[in-house]
Amino acid sequence: MSSSGFKVIGRILLATGGGYFASSSAMAIFCLLLVTLGMPRADAVTLGIILVFAFYLCLILWVFAARALWRPVAVLSLLIASGYGLTAFVGHGG
Incomplete structure (x- = not known):
């Protein structure tokens, strides 16, 4: 496999x-952060789940768009x- 093939596999991983x-x-x-600011835990988790999908997509796109890895x-x-x-420092909040 060529060097560029390994770079693509590295970026995929x-x-x-x-x-x-x-x-x-x-x-x-x-x-x-949201729970500390006073938002109920269920609402904070729901909002986090919704936003993390867009954040994950942005991270994937950024890894492939970055010139230097x-x-x-x-x-x-x-x-x-x-x-x-x-x-680990704060704990699970329970």
């Missing part, structure tokens, strides 16, 4: 896997680490 984990951690951050890798890694770290 990053877009699907990294985008999934980054969008789920962004949803956790968003829901924690290190930027999406860095941003997605930072988002995943901060989202899951904040969730």
Whole structure:
């Protein structure tokens, strides 16, 4: 397989896997923020679920549109680490 083939496979894996984990951690951050601001938990989760679909699509498009692959890798890694770290630090809210 050629070098460009590996780059495409890398972008596909990053877009699907990294985008999934980054969008789920962004949803956790968003829901924690909304609940902290006083929104009922059910409404915060519903709004988060609705918005995370558009966010996931934007992440997938950005991974394929980026000229250099290190930027999406860095941003997605930072988002995943901060989202899951904040969730582990704050807890599930129960």
